[in-house]
Amino acid sequence: MIGSDYTLELCNVFHSGQVEPGSFLQRLTGAVKTGVILKDVSFTTHSGEVTAILGSKGSGKRALLDVIARRVPSKGHILLEGVPLEDEHFNNTCALVRHSTRLLPGLSVQQTLSLSLTKISGYLKSSKVKQVMADLALSQVANKCVTNLTKSEYRRLIIGIHLIRDPIILLLDEPTWDLDPLNTYLVISILSNAAKKYGTAIILTMEKPRSDVFPFLDRVVYLCLGDVVYAGPTRNLLDYFGSIGFPCPQLENPLMYYLCLSTVDRRSRERFIESNHQIAALVEKFKLEGQGIMQGNLNEHSRIVNPNKIQLNYGKPSGFKVIWMLYVRMLVSIFNLKKHGIKQMSMRLLCLPIYFLILWIFYNEAKDYQRAFITKSGLIFNAMVGTYFISILNTICLYGPYRTRYYQESQEGLYSGASLLLSWNLVSLPFSFISTFASAAIIYSIIGDISESLDYVYFALALWSCYVYAEQQSIAIMMFVKNGLIAAIVNIYITCIYVMLASGVLRSYKGFEEWLYYITYITHTRYASIFLHRNVFKQPIFNILPYTDTENCTSITNLIQTSSSLNTNSNSNCRYGNGKAFLAERFTSKNFVGDIYNTGDFNLEFNLGISFAFSVGLMVFNKFLYLMPLPSYITDKFRE
Template sequence: MAAEYVLELKNIFYTGQVEPGTCFQRIMGSLKTGVILKDVSLTVQSGEVLAILGSKGSGKKALLDVISRRIQGPIRGQILLNNQPMSLSVFQQRCGYVTHKCDFIPGLTVEETLYYIPTKTSAYNKKSRVKQVMADLALSQTANRCVENLSKSEYRRLTIGVQLIKEPIILLLDEPTWDLDPLNTYLVISILSNVSKKYGTAVILTMEKPRSDVFPFLEKVLYLCLGDIVYAGGTRQMLDYFNAIGFPCPHLENPLMYYLCLSTVDRRSRERFIESNYQIAALVEKFKIEGPAFQKESIPEGNHNDVISHNSKIPLLQERVSVFKTAWVLYTRLLMATFSFRLAGLKQIFLRLIFVPLYFLLLWAFYKDMSNYQHTFVTRSGFILNSLAVSCFLGIVNTVIIFPVYRTRYYQETQEGLYGGCIFLITYNFLSIPFSFFSLIAASAIIYPLIGSFNEPMEFIYFSLILWACYIFAEQQTISILMIVKDYLTGAICSTYITCVCLALSSGILRSIKGLQDWLYYLTYATQLRYAAAYLNRQIFLHTDLHNPLPFDYSHNCSKTTMIETSNFNGPTNMYCRYANGQSFLTERYTRENTDVIFSGILESDFNLSITFAFALGIIVFNLFLYMIPLPAFLKAKFRD
């Protein structure tokens, strides 16, 4: 098959991090760096399979990252695709990269996972393409199986299929056979070989322990040791080359593994370490002198240069998928994952629709016996606190359970240039916000009769909207934290801590606002819970049931004096009551001067309702901008690898 595309690497040098470092070291730039790739050159044509072999730390993955333009650090040399520089945009549009780990969205089937990848292909052609890819990867029998129920081999083949859907001209694979048994290793390599021949795709893969049975499927091989090339060229010519330099492969020995061991530093003893280092250095020098002749033999005779010159006229960059089509595909994928009616989908439905009302039902059980006596002021204050706290904390819990899966998939797909953070959040919010609205309406309907009646429908709607706004704010606050915090439990703890501080200082329930220091008092103006709590306090404590003085309990009224009077040992006849009505309770909690709480403006209904929603809308917009900010590569790598 004539070559259609040619990838060339010429004298690549790369200097980067040579050992893991802490986040602080990364930020301060104090990481230990060194030369990872040293004068690497290779050529791969369409329809060829190239295996990059080497022990751990040899530079295999670094080479893939250099080709894919994902690497951060100084690079010298040229990466050419048909004599044109390989830019990041060219790689993202025309090539594919199968990373060692790929996270799929639970609840989707194999066919749905492949179908809901943003591409320019029309719906009908895409269905045909999906069926063809599943057939090529031996996944047709698992088309309707959920991704979480796949075996290791099936899961690995699906990660390859996600890239093949985009019809790449070059496909990079990082350890595609890692942790697979021999039979499945053979299956994956044979599939990749068939794909490369069938579609003219240049396949470049890394392997740490190659088996002899994959030898026939590899047209070319590259041996790396600590960034140096020990051999690069055709697998057939490899045997002749090592024979020529005095290292013939023993009879019945796996040539791939034999020469890999020859290219690996022996660390079993100091003597073996020094000896193997000298040997590898000699092999590297011999290849620089004698290797080019064997590399030329691996290139087909004829018009190789003519092919490159001709194909260089083919435009590499293509028109990108429209923003609206991408957004629609992502939104549809979210819907399919949510309404899949499988275990993962039912879990999402429960969390999004049922979990919050169920918890509010528990809240109703605790407060259903509220009666209009003096203790009702404290009880109703606790009711407000719990209503706000439950709304916020359940928003956090639902987010840390549902969102990380989509977040991780976003970080992996944005590396491929499929879409940006703004589109991702818009589509996620379009699904999440309506669900939370209906969930909070149902939850409010459970507890609202405890403090009002449905004869006042607007008051019920406002009550529900306040709780909904608090839920949205907590959800979006957690999404902000999960942008940079990978562990969902850590993200939940951070978000919960922030919410607890705001509840304690701003709600006026756990501590009177007027008792705060000035700097804390003015700081509460920057929190949503101050306005949400103020609205609910006004709605509940200025209710008609609390306008008149309330008795101490069911058998004792309040005295008009300020002292507790006792008549005899039979018990008090008149009890001192602290609050004359709901207005006096709110005055104690909110006013810093001796002014009427009604006229102070702090409980103004329309203002508090508007500001509560302004906070919710503001943090949504803030997140859209936040997810558009380019993050450091090491931060994105936490979610990609």
């Protein structure tokens, strides 16, 4: 256990990485341009202090935070109380707050804090939530939805999520970016008070520091193209630069003045060369003369640390608790009367029944004539394909925020992708089950005998397997594709391929070459489509359907018992003698001879079982897929 008074030291830290954006192919092959980003960076900070890392864009501020957080490899020493700070130790005791952090929509401020992943729970956590909300001036918006917060409130809430974990070091990437002066002052003053109250060492980056935040910064580090121009207490800043010939003019903002002094001037070639020489000289001077300043401690009056600080919340919660908290998060975001909750509930429960109601309106007047074979096959096809596509739509719209939050929290070591997917499935499966069974009930009266409850249950289960399969397919694609529209297009394109190939409706299997016919065996659609058609067309009502009210098909009566192929009688309008003949035409190979009901391909239990095997198999595959390490250029785009 680290005491309430501790020191973080960076000694001669170097870091190399990508210095220019590269194309997807370049990043995939590792051909991006790399270089030294941080050069011999050294500084010290203590508990209860606020340290600002200042520098222009490209100076290495974010890279320095990543190095301290052990997110990227580096050379040199990063020591916490004299012990090397490793990534697991950082994840258990410290926190990194990204500028682009996204919270789950639909939750209130208090719910977001209460459902954060911590070791403490119950009364202790409730008290901690109230304390953090008061410290961050969020008590008055406790019941406000996160999507309705101002920029300042949103940033403070993100900070609060990490303060609840009681970190000993808190790294903040541009916490005041794009805030107005008043809110910038508010955020920095709150951070300063939190550092003193909780004994936390806060390190933040700023690109345009204002003069009114000067009193709240205990230490400052100036970076220029990875070099340190100054690192030490802010109270020594003016004296140091004055001693080397760069006094700050009166009425100037010293933070901004010395930031400009440490920035390369690119307005002309001459100024670029001159400023480069000046900065190189400043870097060398600090290496020679700034060591005493860098090691200097603040006096005890300016650095007050809470001696009674008790760190109860280190480390991550247990695996079961993580899954439970993720599960509760999702339920809370759904079961509320806020806009996002109503949207989720509607999409999960109403989209599919509404689509099936539209199908019922179009197909309800269909009568039992010969054309019923094609009509009801078309209804089955539309029901199956609509289930696929609505599942894709719902998953693309609803899973995205949880995926983004996962990629941010998983970097902190809080949980794995398998935990996220297990929680998602625990929430999603009951909703999809209810929605699918309600939808099937709407149209089953058109295609079957509603009194045959077991046949209806089988029909609904087959549609449910389609929903689950498309959902899991979408989740797999969304692991790599960030943009929702692109992910939807990819999913629909893939779905269209196996629907056209294996549904048996758009094209009969008899028209396939042998190799193409066998490919249908590796698609979910084959088994679901055969099951749905077999479930419907086994009914006696399909035996010798008339062509119209006045024209029967009696001439094909003698074929009912033996027909497993196309009827070729003189009445060309009466194509099928029974459901068996229709199934034989649509779902058997061109060389098939015999009774389809004596083949395993048309066994109801077999096809339903294989349909669910595809869905469950893809579910398990996704859990392993989300455990795979991905290249940083893929995971970073989800976090940003």
